[in-house]
Amino acid sequence: MTTAPAPAATREALGPALIRLQRAGADIVVVDADLGKSTSARAFKDAFPERFFTFGVAEQNMVSAAAGLATLGSTVFATTFAVFAEHAFDQLRMSVAQPRMNVKVVASHGGVSTGEDGASAQSIEDFALFSSLVNFSVVVPADVVEAEAVIDAAVAHSGPWYIRTGRPKLPVIYTEGPRFRLGKADMLRDGRDLTIVACGLLVERSLRAAEALAKDGIQARVLNMATIRPLDVEALEAAARETGAIVVAEEHLVHSGLGAMCAQALATRHPVPMEFVGVQDRYGESGTWDEVLDIMGLNAAGVTEAARRVLARKR
């Protein structure tokens, strides 16, 4: 019997993946705003110092410069924390999104699971902001294995991406290897009674919720919707038609994130009862990362309750 892989944070995938890809012949440049140790990007500096540029604590300059660098043909990774990526929204819009620059924003410490740092450090609006940028792909890996595959895919695809990684060490879901494909939901568990659509750390929590529901005879399908943009509307529509009820679970404001985008997609295709697990209309607070998630109801129990609510409406 093999031992389960050690829990790891999705942010840990970045540096090693970039080094591996550059050694394999990619043309990668990394720009950083003084958080390279935390994002893991700084490992790339040690391996390829001439390809790593620090811009100090100045995200707006970093983002526009990343766009300029990309005009020479490099794949430019711009790395910081999710809340600080938000600081450069106008630059992301005009310097990166409109000219469709090959800039990959990899933002760690996404969501409320930054924990102790409190509300200012907790990005609960980044899916909304980056999904509002035309030409951007928006991706949220569920574990470290998927995160590494997402970095690979980002190099393989041209164009702007936003990749949200996280701070806490999470259980590994993809113990047998990644299955990430841009724009494709990954069905981790099938079921006929409802579908749970989740991204990021809510995927593993949704799998636990599905197990709890199964003990009561409720069979939940679980989709890992790692790609928020472009959304896999075919998988969503199939889930709505085949299971008749949907719960969306995310570490983001409910009114402007994955859930809202799923609801909009289904409204014109196949509306079914839906429930939403996410951050309600509020900011966060300090606490350990799992305490803050519990305060927000972003746990297996929260998903399970939402499933029961949606099933009540389905009947």
Add this chain to the structure above:
Amino acid sequence: MVSTVSTDLEALTRRLRRHIVTMVYDAKSGHIGGSMSSIDIMAVLYTRFLQHRPKDPAWTGRDRFIMSKGHCTPAQYAILAECGYFPVEELSTFRRKGGRLQGHSVLGKPGGVENSAGALGMGLSFGLGIRLGMRLRGMTNKVVVLMGDGEQDEGQVWEAAMAAAHHEVDGLIGIIDRNGIQNDDFTVNTMRTEPLDEKYRAFGWEVRAGIDGHNHAAIEEALRWAYSVQGKPALVIFNTVKGKGVSFMENNPNFHGAPPSDEQYALAMKELADPEGAR
């Protein structure tokens, strides 16, 4: 030999000014004032300094001109057309439905427009990134970034100024079109930015200031100096006159972003006409 157009700069800049006024008059919108204050600098740059191939805008050996004050597209499109990037006739499509010549700069539309602009303050950063990428590849091409003086209000400009000096980026040339007027008012009433030269020097740049931005010989000398600076980014601050070339537009804040009336247009074209015997 980089010149691709007539080296009669007096005739060329009169023609460019007529294009600018006509484009904005036809479109009934657009930014004449800052285009007129920049156009002599751009004319000298494009005809005497910039390495470029109008028929091959993506030529990898080109210098890059970054228009950071992206509202001054009338000047940008006029010089690109006169250089041969696209037919002069296309200038009449400025700001029109279905055309390539949008109100503010859009990268690649047409070829020769190297950046998207309109929101101020980003061009120096974008140019810095290009120059860093060139240096990584061993390229010695220049990146020339034209900024407004009102634009110096933007914090991002100073982030870029600091980073360019930190990374010891030479071949990055900043130009400030110091016409003294921004959207609502004179710059001195809106936000006092002087002493700009001392500020950039303190940030680690080589600076020349007080250059007459309408004297072609002075512009040429200043740009020759800027092209020669090694080891540091270089900045030239040109003193200019907003609306330069049309008497009633000169130094008039009302001609930042408003079109001329029929009478004003006729009068402007008369003032910008070639003198007898000249062309």
